[in-house]
Amino acid sequence: MDKGHVELEVCPDGVAIITIHNPPVNSLSVPVFLGLRKKYEEALKRDDVKAIVLTGAGDKFSGGFDITSMQGFQKANGDDSSISFVSVDLQTNMVEGSRKPSVAAIQGLALGGGLELAMCCHARLAAPKAQLGLPELQLGVIPGGGGTQRLPRLIGLPKAIEMMLTSKPISSEEARELGLVDAIVPAKDLISTARRWALEITNSQKPKIVSLHKTDKLEALGEAREILRFARQQTMKRAPNLFHPLKCLDAVEVGIVSGGLAGLYKESEVFRECMTSDNAKALVHVFFAQRATGRIKGITDLGLKPRPLKKVGIIGGGLMGSGIATACILNGIQVFIKEINSDFLQAGIDRVKANLMSRVKKGNMSEEKFNRTLALLRGTLDYNDFKDVDIVVEAVIEKLPLKQQIFSDLEKVCPSRCVLASNTSTIDLNLVSEKINAKSRVAGAHFFSPAHIMPLFEIIRTSTTEPQVLVDLLDFGKRIKKVPVVVGNCPGFAVNRTFFPYTQASLLLADLGLDVYRIDRIIAGFGMPMGPFRLADLVGFEVGVASGMTYIEAYPDRVYKSKLFPLLMEEKRLGEKTRKGFYIYDERRKAKPDPELRKYLDKSRSLAGVMPNSKPIQLSDEQVVEFIFFPVVNEACRVLEERVVSKASDLDIASIMGMGFPAYRGGIVFWADLIGAKHIASRLNQLYKTYGNFFKPCAWLEHCAATGQPLSTKVDNNVMSRL
Ligand SMILES: NC(=O)c1ccc[n+]([C@@H]2O[C@H](COP(=O)([O-])OP(=O)(O)OC[C@H]3O[C@@H](n4cnc5c(N)ncnc54)[C@H](O)[C@@H]3O)[C@@H](O)[C@H]2O)c1
Ligand SMILES: *[C@@H]1O[C@H](CO)[C@@H](O)[C@H](O)[C@H]1NC(C)=O
Ligand SMILES: *[C@@H]1O[C@H](CO)[C@@H](O)[C@H](O)[C@H]1NC(C)=O
Ligand SMILES: *[C@@H]1O[C@H](CO)[C@@H](O)[C@H](O)[C@H]1NC(C)=O
Ligand SMILES: *[C@@H]1O[C@H](CO)[C@@H](O)[C@H](O)[C@H]1NC(C)=O
Numbered sequence: 231m232d233k234g235h236v237e238l239e240v241c242p243d244g245v246a247i248i249t250i251h252n253p254p255v256n257s258l259s260v261p262v263f264l265g266l267r268k269k270y271e272e273a274l275k276r277d278d279v280k281a282i283v284l285t286g287a288g289d290k291f292s293g294g295f296d297i298t299s300m301q302g303f304q305k306a307n308g309d310d311s312s313i314s315f316v317s318v319d320l321q322t323n324m325v326e327g328s329r330k331p332s333v334a335a336i337q338g339l340a341l342g343g344g345l346e347l348a349m350c351c352h353a354r355l356a357a358p359k360a361q362l363g364l365p366e367l368q369l370g371v372i373p374g375g376g377g378t379q380r381l382p383r384l385i386g387l388p389k390a391i392e393m394m395l396t397s398k399p400i401s402s403e404e405a406r407e408l409g410l411v412d413a414i415v416p417a418k419d420l421i422s423t424a425r426r427w428a429l430e431i432t433n434s435q436k437p438k439i440v441s442l443h444k445t446d447k448l449e450a451l452g453e454a455r456e457i458l459r460f461a462r463q464q465t466m467k468r469a470p471n472l473f474h475p476l477k478c479l480d481a482v483e484v485g486i487v488s489g490g491l492a493g494l495y496k497e498s499e500v501f502r503e504c505m506t507s508d509n510a511k512a513l514v515h516v517f518f519a520q521r522a523t524g525r526i527k528g529i530t531d532l533g534l535k536p537r538p539l540k541k542v543g544i545i546g547g548g549l550m551g552s553g554i555a556t557a558c559i560l561n562g563i564q565v566f567i568k569e570i571n572s573d574f575l576q577a578g579i580d581r582v583k584a585n586l587m588s589r590v591k592k593g594n595m596s597e598e599k600f601n602r603t604l605a606l607l608r609g610t611l612d613y614n615d616f617k618d619v620d621i622v623v624e625a626v627i628e629k630l631p632l633k634q635q636i637f638s639d640l641e642k643v644c645p646s647r648c649v650l651a652s653n654t655s656t657i658d659l660n661l662v663s664e665k666i667n668a669k670s671r672v673a674g675a676h677f678f679s680p681a682h683i684m685p686l687f688e689i690i691r692t693s694t695t696e697p698q699v700l701v702d703l704l705d706f707g708k709r710i711k712k713v714p715v716v717v718g719n720c721p722g723f724a725v726n727r728t729f730f731p732y733t734q735a736s737l738l739l740a741d742l743g744l745d746v747y748r749i750d751r752i753i754a755g756f757g758m759p760m761g762p763f764r765l766a767d768l769v770g771f772e773v774g775v776a777s778g779m780t781y782i783e784a785y786p787d788r789v790y791k792s793k794l795f796p797l798l799m800e801e802k803r804l805g806e807k808t809r810k811g812f813y814i815y816d817e818r819r820k821a822k823p824d825p826e827l828r829k830y831l832d833k834s835r836s837l838a839g840v841m842p843n844s845k846p847i848q849l850s851d852e853q854v855v856e857f858i859f860f861p862v863v864n865e866a867c868r869v870l871e872e873r874v875v876s877k878a879s880d881l882d883i884a885s886i887m888g889m890g891f892p893a894y895r896g897g898i899v900f901w902a903d904l905i906g907a908k909h910i911a912s913r914l915n916q917l918y919k920t921y922g923n924f925f926k927p928c929a930w931l932e933h934c935a936a937t938g939q940p941l942s943t944k945v946d947n948n949v950m951s952r953l
Contacts, residue, residue, distance in 0.1 A: 233296070236265030237287075238272060244280035245425040246273040255293030256286040258343045262296070263320065266347075270324045281428035283421060284325075284351055285335040286344070291360070294342025297369065297517055304511050321376055322442065322494065325350040331431040331438050335424040336360050337417055341399060346375035349384060352431055352438045354410065355424050356402035357417040362410060363399025369517060370510030370894065372478040374501030379485045379493040380441040384410050387449050387457050391482065395465065395475055409447065442490040454486045471757055472894060474504045508904055512896030516886065519879035519897065523715045524704050526876050529697045536705030537647060537698070540564060543619040545636055547578015547609070550653055551625035553681025556585040557710040559606040560682065566608050566615045575609045582607055585682050613643040621706055623675050625653040633657065634665045641666045649699050649706075651675035655726075656780055659692050659719050670696040673703055676723055677712075678888055686887035687712035688723050715884050718874040721784035722777070724881060725888035728869050728898065730781045730789075731861035732889075733774065734924065736762035737792035739857060740831060741838035743846025746812055747823050752854045757892030762858070764821060767811035771795050771804045790924050794834040803830075840921070857917070860910050860925075863902040863941075867930040870899070870944040878942035903940045911935035 234252025241247065248269050250256045273279045286292050325332050325347070334340070334348035336356040341363050348354050348362075356362070364377045372378060373394065382390040385408040393400065405411040415423045430436040449457060458479055465475045477500045485493020504510055524530065542558050544551045547567045555565045559582070567582075569575035586603060589595035595603075608615065616622065622644060624636050633652060640650055650671045652662050663672040674690025687707040691700055700716055707714025717724040736753075740746050740763075750761025766774050775795050782789050798804075798811065805811035806819065813821035835841055849857065866881055875881045882897020895901040902910060911932055917925035927935070934941050 233259040234262040236269050238269040245428050246279040247283045249285050249287050250292055251287040256290050257293050257296040259296035259299055267320050274328055281330055281432045282332040283335050283424040283428055284332055290338030291336040291340040292344025293339050294344045300514055321350040331428055333424045333428040335420045342366050343375045346377045349380040349441050353412045355413050355415050356411045357420050358414055360402040361399040362405045364394050365397040368397040370474055370513040371504045372501055378481040378497045379490045383441055383444040386447045387454055391461050458483050509894045512894050515896045515900055516893050519883050523880050523883055526716055529700050532697055534698050534701045536702050539620045541619045543616050543622040545624040546626040552578050552581035554623055556582050556682035559603050561710045564606050566610050568610050579609050616643045619648055621649045623651045628656050630657050633662045637666050649702050669694040673699055685713050687714045689714055689716045690719050692719050713887050715880050720874055721780050724875050725884045728866045729889050731865050733762055734790040735858045735861050737794055738790045741792055741835050741840050743841050752851045756855050759890040763812040767805040771799050788923050793837045797830045797834055856913055860914050863910055866898050868928050871930045899942050903942055907934035907941055
């Protein structure tokens with residue numbers, strides 16, 4: 231694969247234009263770094279070159295350090311000299327320290343290493359609406375090309391810290407106001423203006439500013455320390471499991487205390503340290519895994535193109551239907567919602583309006599945009615408008631005869647190319663499509679509630695779903711800004727199924743005498759958005775019990791049946807919506823532990839009879855994490871074994887997007903592989919001996935434990951024939 235190159239062109243006016251070529255984003259690969267070095271050497275040596283303009287080919291400056299080479303570096307465990315190309319020498323000595331001035335001509339993007347390079351230049355001109363930022367922390371590393379030093383010197387500490395800690399880019403207009411950019415220039419004049427600017431620096435008509443030596447924007451030492459102290463405090467609160475944001479602040483501080491050069495050395499030391507950390511490996515894995523969910527062997531490699539998608543029909547304007555409709559119209563897709571009577575229809579449309587309204591209220595959508603968006607939505611009570619829909623999503627209640635009727639109606643009224651999707655969760659898709667002829671057009675569409683907010687979209691294929699339909703649904707998922715994952719047809723599909731032991735293991739721990747609030751604290755501390763009991767309250771016990779039943783029926787060999795939910799439900803404690811579940815809730819829905827819970831716990835424990843000698847078991851925090859997540863890993867292995875997902879990284883993404891598993895742990899399978907199958911299987915075997923089948927390691931896990939093969943290597947070579 232072409233990994234990019236750099237070109238040099240010397241203009242008659244004596245300006246050398248150095249251009250980075252590496253589509254699509256001109257990322258800084260090793261060949262690009264080598265090319266930059268070579269072309270800079272040449273430009274500095276040549277007598278006919280007076281000044282330099284640095285730019286990117288096409289419509290982007292540079293998207294930053296090449297993330298694929300980051301992976302190479304991680305695999306080599308830091309033992310790779312290529313990394314030194316980013317280092318102090320090229321940027322500080324050749325670009326910034328050179329006698330000949332450089333001007334960066336920025337269009338489109340200047341992110342990460344791209345912006346760092348631009349900051350070494352003696353001036354920066356940008357086209358309107360370009361994005362400038364240092365998003366490195368998102369990948370578990372810190373800016374490694376001087377960003378921690380030069381950005382604070384150009385725009386001051388508070389804003390620089392904010393940009394690094396949040397990874398959020400700013401526009402060229404904002405950058406101009408902050409002083410990161412010297413002028414905004416229309417794209418067509420960018421290069422010519424930059425050339426002139428560079429010559430003016432040469433002639434001393436414009437200042438030659440060395441970012442690393444600038445101090446006018448820096449706060450005084452005392453104030454700077456106070457800003458850093460506050461930033462550290464916030465970071466520890468917001469991301470207690472991450473160390474790299476703190477390391478980034480350390481590098482900033484060294485620069486402020488001991489000067490820019492000392493800061494650069496500290497920065498490169500920290501950069502190397504972070505690069506090979508588990509968090510960086512996990513986050514880089516997630517970066518690629520997320521982009522790979524749409525690539526599926528045997529489906530997306532057949533040369534099929536998604537068919538045009540303009541109109542979506544939605545059957546049922548309930549919670550799901552209105553959420554899906556909201557996601558569609560927000561992304562410019564016309565929607566017809568069909569309901570059974572005008573009251574329900576109005577209620578459905580009102581829900582969509584309310585979804586949009588909440589954006590308007592947050593100041594995130596103008597009234598005009600609200601009007602335009604809503605105009606894409608139509609309600610209907612019949613199928614007249616379904617003659618030219620491209621995709622239909624059925625989202626009615628879970629009643630088999632009703633769904634079957636709808637699908638035979640749809641087959642009659644919709645065009646033959648139309649994709650027919652069902653949001654069924656508890657009913658087998660094969661039954662839903664039993665009565666129709668065109669089974670190849672049918673697939674499942676599983677959104678996570680609320681559908682217009684949650685990013686994951688599980689596309690369920692049956693043994694008869696044709697590849698074109700999946701290609702269309704993948705495209706649909708992307709159009710509505712979801713992360714689509716294609717999964718096989720099994721109870722719970724990929725995410726809910728993998729995580730059913732999560733709730734059950736937690737219930738078992740409660741029955742073994744562990745404090746439920748402590749369990750929640752430990753699991754939230756691990757990085758989940760909330761603990762399992764708080765989640766059960768949020769979802770509601772009725773839903774929880776209904777899905778629990780699905781697994782008890784589907785996987786009776788490995789379930790734990792606690793009495794705790796039924797006991798609570800007997801007294802109308804149904805979770806957050808009744809303001810009483812495992813927690814009690816005040817008007818503002820703030821959760822508080824409930825001393826009364828004790829009596830239900832005692833009863834459940836005595837009914838369960840699993841507590842040895844009626845004494846609560848003693849477990850460390852780490853053991854609690856293992857007790858709850860190792861059975862989840864075990865089920866994940868079954869999901870891989872049964873080819874419910876076509877690759878392990880899809881399940882990683884699904885666990886992150888669907889359950890909120892922390893991205894910095896890389897997803898459920900990636901995390902398990904970091905721990906190692908051997909340890910997981912041995913721990914599960916101990917638990918299996920004490921508590922039975924719920925913990926019994928499956929064949930794939932045992933195989934990997936015995937051979938040392940990573941769990942993630944269960945790749946699928948023949949997906950279609952297995953499902
Ligand atoms: N270098 C960094 O520290 C860093 C970190 C995060 C994001 N980014 C940049 O932010 C931009 C926006 O992110 P997005 O997720 O919205 O973009 P995106 O998903 O639209 O990315 C565009 C395409 O370029 C590829 N790509 C992007 N950056 C790449 C890189 N540096 N190396 C190799 N391939 C790359 C992506 O895989 C994708 O195919 C990207 O262009 C990316 O370069 C940079
Ligand atoms: C507004 O919308 C943008 C993009 O859709 C999002 O990133 C941001 O978080 C939203 N802000 C609020 C306050 O919801
Ligand atoms: C939006 O539509 C409403 C009702 O049709 C109308 O009163 C209002 O003026 C519109 N607002 C804008 C900004 O177009
Ligand atoms: C998955 O779980 C959520 C809540 O936990 C539930 O609302 C949804 O119906 C479940 N879906 C499936 C397919 O089991
Ligand atoms: C399907 O839609 C109905 C109606 O909104 C909803 O009750 C059900 O939970 C949805 N099922 C799934 C799997 O999303």
